[in-house]
Amino acid sequence: xxxxxxxxxxxxxxxxxxxxxxxxxxxxxxxxxxxxxxxxxxxxxxxxxxxxxxxxxxxxxxxxxxxxxxxxxxxxxxxxxxxxxxxxxxxxxxxxxxxxxxxxxxxxxxxxxxxxxxxxxxxxxxxxxxxxxxxxxxxxxxxxxxxxxxxxxxxxxxxxxxxxxxxxxxxxxxxxxxxxxxxxxxxxxxxxxxxxxxxxxxxxxxxxxxxxxxxxxxxxxxxxxxxxxxxxx
Amino acid sequence: xxxxxxxxxxxxxxxxxxxxxxxxxxxxxxxxxxxxxxxxxxxxxxxxxxxxxxxxxxxxxxxxxxxxxxxxxxxxxxxxxxxxxxxxxxxxxxxxxxxxxxxxxxxxxxxxxxxxxxxxxxxxxxxxxxxxxxxxxxxxxxxxxxxxxxxxxxxxxxxxxxxxxxxxxxxxxxxxxxxxxxxxxxxxxxxxxxxxxxxxxxxxxxxxxxxxxxxxxxxxxxxxxxxxxxxxxxxxxxxxxxxxxxxxxxxxxxxxxxxxxxxxxxxxxxxxxxxxxxxxxxxxxxxxxxxxxxxxxxxxxxxxxxxxxxxxxxxxxxxxxxxxxxxxxxxxxxxxxxxxxxx
Numbered sequence: 001x002x003x004x005x006x007x008x009x010x011x012x013x014x015x016x017x018x019x020x021x022x023x024x025x026x027x028x029x030x031x032x033x034x035x036x037x038x039x040x041x042x043x044x045x046x047x048x049x050x051x052x053x054x055x056x057x058x059x060x061x062x063x064x065x066x067x068x069x070x071x072x073x074x075x076x077x078x079x080x081x082x083x084x085x086x087x088x089x090x091x092x093x094x095x096x097x098x099x100x101x102x103x104x105x106x107x108x109x110x111x112x113x114x115x116x117x118x119x120x121x122x123x124x125x126x127x128x129x130x131x132x133x134x135x136x137x138x139x140x141x142x143x144x145x146x147x148x149x150x151x152x153x154x155x156x157x158x159x160x161x162x163x164x165x166x167x168x169x170x171x172x173x174x175x176x177x178x179x180x181x182x183x184x185x186x187x188x189x190x191x192x193x194x195x196x197x198x199x200x201x202x203x204x205x206x207x208x209x210x211x212x213x214x215x216x217x218x219x220x221x222x223x224x225x226x227x228x229x230x231x232x233x
Numbered sequence: 234x235x236x237x238x239x240x241x242x243x244x245x246x247x248x249x250x251x252x253x254x255x256x257x258x259x260x261x262x263x264x265x266x267x268x269x270x271x272x273x274x275x276x277x278x279x280x281x282x283x284x285x286x287x288x289x290x291x292x293x294x295x296x297x298x299x300x301x302x303x304x305x306x307x308x309x310x311x312x313x314x315x316x317x318x319x320x321x322x323x324x325x326x327x328x329x330x331x332x333x334x335x336x337x338x339x340x341x342x343x344x345x346x347x348x349x350x351x352x353x354x355x356x357x358x359x360x361x362x363x364x365x366x367x368x369x370x371x372x373x374x375x376x377x378x379x380x381x382x383x384x385x386x387x388x389x390x391x392x393x394x395x396x397x398x399x400x401x402x403x404x405x406x407x408x409x410x411x412x413x414x415x416x417x418x419x420x421x422x423x424x425x426x427x428x429x430x431x432x433x434x435x436x437x438x439x440x441x442x443x444x445x446x447x448x449x450x451x452x453x454x455x456x457x458x459x460x461x462x463x464x465x466x467x468x469x470x471x472x473x474x475x476x477x478x479x480x481x482x483x484x485x486x487x488x489x490x491x492x493x494x495x496x497x498x499x500x501x502x503x504x505x506x507x508x509x510x511x512x513x514x515x516x517x518x519x520x521x522x523x524x525x526x527x528x529x530x531x532x533x534x535x536x537x538x539x540x541x542x543x544x545x546x547x548x549x550x551x552x553x554x555x556x557x558x559x560x561x562x563x564x565x566x567x568x569x570x571x572x573x574x575x576x
């Protein structure tokens with residue numbers, strides 16, 4: 001009798017958990033229409049046409065500034081008329097990869113402090129010193145473990161996380177992820193968003209990430225990535 | 234003559250001793266609790282981080298290096314503003330063309346005197362406090378500070394309470410308490426706190442206007458302006474001089490300050506930005522330490538409790554017969570000698 005009761009209770013619990021689990025589980029790829037984009041986001045080089053800027057670029061907002069109105073940090077080495085835009089050139093791997101890390105080389109800097117990472121983008125001069133991007137398993141600024149970039153699409157809208165996005169410059173590291181490695185979104189840090197054309201695989205991704213610590217503490221990096229997605233095989 | 238009474242036999246000793254022991258126990262508890270009251274466990278580790286964070290920069294040669302870098306920028310800007318502007322203007326005193334051709338430099342040129350004054354003043358202030366910083370850095374780690382109160386405080390309280398509970402322990406505990414009191418008095422001397430703590434106080438006062446978010450943001454902005462100004466010299470003005478027919482060696486000979494700034498700019502950025510980072514990273518750490526009681530008071534936080542503990546231990550140990558009442562029966566009080574000391 002007791003065995004039957006226990007067995008019945010277990011069966012009911014199993015069913016209840018199963019139904020409840022289905023009801024509360026995060027929407028899966030199939031049911032929600034959201035698809036993970038795993039592969040390489042090949043970057044389109046940044047370019048300036050007068051005041052218009054296209055492709056992949058980076059801007060840095062001063063503390064207490066805003067995305068809409070700045071004030072933006074002028075990089076004298078920018079090739080744009082508007083020096084607030086630092087243009088990116090695709091790196092040796094064509095762009096950034098989701099589901100994998102593209103870590104800093106060893107050493108990460110040359111003797112002058114110029115960044116040497118060249119997988120995602122080619123190092124670009126920023127106030128006379130090269131800066132670059134990498135994604136590392138352990139964020140070099142905070143020392144925290146971070147997941148590799150993950151981006152998904154639903155109805156042409158992109159979302160995801162780039163916690164591991166790390167800028168290197170002048171022998172210093174600046175986490176530029178969203179969210180930050182501890183999961184927070186301080187200041188102007190805003191989630192990754194963008195658009196994706198399933199036919200052409202063209203994408204545009206933007207996010208902002210406030211720098212926490214170091215000489216640019218309180219500044220916010222504004223990232224604009226454009227290009228074409230190539231799924232992993 | 235020693236006569237055992239109900240009071241000193243099993244209930245914790247005579248009134249004077251009891252009062253003294255209660256006082257010692259209170260001092261011990263107060264010492265142990267003081268770090269909590271001042272949130273030292275939260276704040277002093279930040280002080281340790283601040284001291285460590287400044288360490289690479291608080292070196293006389295490095296601080297002097299910052300001063301010479303500022304002079305180097307100043308010389309480069311002044312030379313560009315005068316002889317280079319005249320050269321590129323074909324010797325014309327009219328600067329309008331130069332300013333129109335090089336708006337980024339012109340903008341920086343107008344900002345530079347204020348930037349130079351602020352940055353030089355800041356570096357003077359920091360350099361003037363190098364000795365004070367070194368004095369503080371020579372103290373035991375800030376992380377240990379709370380324990381310097383908690384451990385003796387708990388020991389003092391424990392020995393006093395033990396003697397309260399069992400008066401037979403008073404003889405031994407009394408000397409331990411005296412020793413702890415002496416230790417408290419000696420600690421500031423051992424660590425030279427009477428000299429170093431006031432130095433630390435002076436450093437904290439000097440850094441009051443340096444270690445603020447507002448000041449750090451201003452310096453960050455100055456760095457941005459310097460980068461733009463130097464960028465104008467490096468990427469616009471020097472190429473224009475080269476375009477006029479001078480090669481690098483001729484530029485160095487004719488405009489040495491400009492050439493020197495151009496050549497050393499990367500080194501200047503290498504040197505300055507980590508210092509700005511250290512200043513920025515330690516704003517919260519400084520504020521945490523600044524909210525502690527003033528540094529010069531700290532030696533007295535050891536000495537005064539130490540004196541009180543010794544004094545009370547001595548007072549509590551005085552043997553002074555007096556007449557008292559047994560108070561042990563319902564009958565009329567009987568006067569008997571009462572021992573207040575250790576028999």
